[in-house]
Amino acid sequence: MPDTTSVAVLGTGIMGAAMARNLCRAGLDVRVWNRTRAKAEPLAADGARIADDPAAAVEGADVVLTMLYDGSAALEAMRAAASALGPGTVWAQSTTAGLDALESLAAFAAEHDLLFVDAPVLGTRQPAEQGQLTVLAAGPGEARTVLAPVLDAVGSRVVWIADDGAGGAASRLKLVCNSWVLAVNNATAEALALAEGLDVAPQGFLDAIEGGALDCRYLRTKAAAIMSGDYAPNFTVTTAAKDARLIVEAGERAGVRLDVAEAGAARLRRAEQLGHGDEDMAASWFASFPD
DSSP states (O other): OOSSOEEEEEOOSHHHHHHHHHHHHTTOEEEEEOSSHHHHGGGGGGTOEEOSSHHHHHTTOSEEEEOOSSHHHHHHHHHHHGGGOOTTOEEEEOSOOOHHHHHHHHHHHHHTTOEEEEOOEEOOHHHHHTTOEEEEEEOOHHHHHHHHHHHHHHEEEEEEEESOGGGTHHHHHHHHHHHHHHHHHHHHHHHHHHHHHTTOOHHHHHHHHTTSTTOOHHHHHHHHHHHHTOOOOSSBHHHHHHHHHHHHHHHHHHTOOOHHHHHHHHHHHHHIIIIITTSBGGGGGGGGSOO
16 A cells, blocks of 8 residues: 555535545545535645546545435445446445445445445534544454544544444444434424524523533534524535435334434425525424424
8 A cells, every 4th residue: 555545535515525624634645526526626725636527536546435415426426436446445435325325335335346334424514624523434354454544534533333334333323323413403493493482582491401411512502503593504404304314214124113203304304495405404493483
């Protein structure tokens, strides 16, 4: 392996761009591709090379990192890159893809003799920009040495769960974690909406629970967004709605009834239909009110 690990990042949205920037800062050889090239071009100032297509991005790369909207987008990008993928290339698949899609991704990796690492991350814009993500990883031991500088650059913590990425252990844990994140987000939005409806000062609610068992930092973060009306996206309503759907589907697949998750998914879809899809998921607050 060359002295400098070469990494191809496919997908430079909120998360992918932040991860690519940290890879550049760590001194890695970074190539990036995004379907909308304009979203990738700012990374040239950080030292990344902008590729015109996925194949150009992955050619000769030690590691391919996918951070795209969903499993279908990740598979489409990798199929477009297939002609330039070398046997033994490490593929760190960080898209929240869901269990059904993960099976197709793992099958593609096996077909092309890639070392497949299921590697979703916990965290949103700020921890991504600070290189403070938690990486949930499952994959073969021979991939870990090659992947180590990549994970060190994007995360503050790596939790290795299993030796087989195709088994989906990391993605299953990610869905469990996201079910909690979405529940807290939606509950915060509903509590503040109810406060408005009952003519209760939102700050009064926050003061009442301050420092107690009911308080939590994430609630404070989402409440601050709602109270200030600042919905600059850390994690968009549209992406949250997609993840909520994947969580409900995973529950159905496992024979587990998820009433709260199902209601939360409907709430996020409603906020999206009201025109808030590109805003932070705290904008699920709007789903509590008539059109």
